[in-house]
Amino acid sequence: MIKAGIVGGTGYVAGELLRCLIHHPEVEIDFVYSHSKPGEQISKVHQDMLASDLTFTDKVNASADVVFLCLGHGNSIKFLKEHQFSATTKIIDLSNDLRLKKDAILDGKKFIYGLVELKKHDIQSAQFIANPGCFATAIQLALLPLAKHKLLNDEVHVHAITGSTGAGQGLTETSHFSWRNNNLSIYKAFSHQHLDEIGESVVSLQSEFNQAINFLPLRGDFTRGILASVYLNCSLEGEELVSLFEDFYKDEPFTIVTKDNVNLKQVVNTNYCFLQVQKIDGKVLITSVIDNLLKGAAGQAIQNMNLMFGLEEQTGLGFKASYF
Known part of the structure; x- marks a missing residue:
């Protein structure tokens, strides 16, 4: 069994990791670290785990097989500098601390x-992983097939809406029920932190790409999921585009290409990304839907773990959406 530790165990992403890993056939949860809740029952925070006897700890097992870092942005590097793990421990960081090339090497x-x-291919032989951001995942999966074929030759426009869990568990003015309910707002227009990692991935496939990615993120009045509409000018016709996307993702079990309309309920509580590809009046429109806590965070982290340990990447992630 793979002994797994979770650091930063009180947040939404850690809760999803726990929900998934307790059913993973190859994993045993070794420790759940929280500096603020040591000794407390995990069910006091994650109330959906009332049947579990797991408790938080302020100690880590340095010999754990894999450690998931679910810390706030800016805290993963600090934690890794203060805590040492064995030479064989694999680490998957879910913050944005180590995603960019300039930050990717730490000690x-x-x-x-x-x-x-x-x-x-790189993940299969890696020991340390920087898990992508949730918006970044949805948007990159919409753009990468076009980048591979050097078709991103105009400005890209992205309009994407996320659920309240994307803001984390801490209470803020814009996550408070009275503010969020029956409300909608734009935030970090054209300046969201995920743009940098999106840009690096696109350039890795289309090195000459130098166009703007105009990204408008929105806060939605729902808890889970991201729906991103991505559009740009492109010369290819509709059938060619669909075939291009289908070919790019033909060996990817969690990314599904379709001509049909997609919606959030199809992917919430799953590790899937559904991509609807269309050509309308000279423009390509790709609609990308994911669950921000799974394919956008915990599920993708487990997918990475599976590949790092030589398992089938779908292991422990065979969830059907809760459609009703």
């Missing part, structure tokens, strides 16, 4: 960007 540890559909 001799090289973190591989963990977008499976782009870096599968």
Whole structure:
């Protein structure tokens, strides 16, 4: 069994990791670290785990097989500098601390960007992974087939909406029920932090890409999921585009290409990304839907773990959407 530790165990992403890993056939949860809740029952925070007797700890097992870092942005590097793990421990960081090339090497540890559909071969032999951001995952999966074929030759426009869990578990003015309910707002227009990792991935496939990616993120009045509409000018016709996307993702079990309309309910509580590809009045429109806590975070992290340990990448992730 793979002994897994979770650091930063009180947040939404850690809760999803716990929900998935307790059913993973090859994993045993070794420790769940929380500096603020040591000794407390995990079910006091994650109330869906009332039947579990797991408790938080403020100690880590340095010999764990894999450690998931679910810390706030800016805290993973600090934690890794303060805690040492064995030479064989694999580390998967879910913050944005180590995603960019300029940040990817920490004390001799090289973190591989963990977008499976782009870096599968590198992930299989990696020891350290920087898990992609949720918006970044949805948007990159919509753009990468076009980048591979050098078809991103105009500005890209992205309009994407995320659920309230994307803001984390801490209470803020814009995550408070009274504010979020029956409300909608744009934030970080054209300046979202995920743009940098999106740009690096696109350039890795289309080196001459130098166009703007105009990204408008929105806060939605729902808890889970991201729907991103990505559009740009492109010369290819509709059937050619669909075939191009189908070919790019033909060996990717969690990225599904379709001509049919897609919606969030199809992917919430799953590790899938559904991509609807259309050509309308000279423009390509790709609609990408994911669950921000699974394919956008915990599920993708487990997908990476599976590949790192030589398992089938679908192991422990065979979830059907809760459609009703």
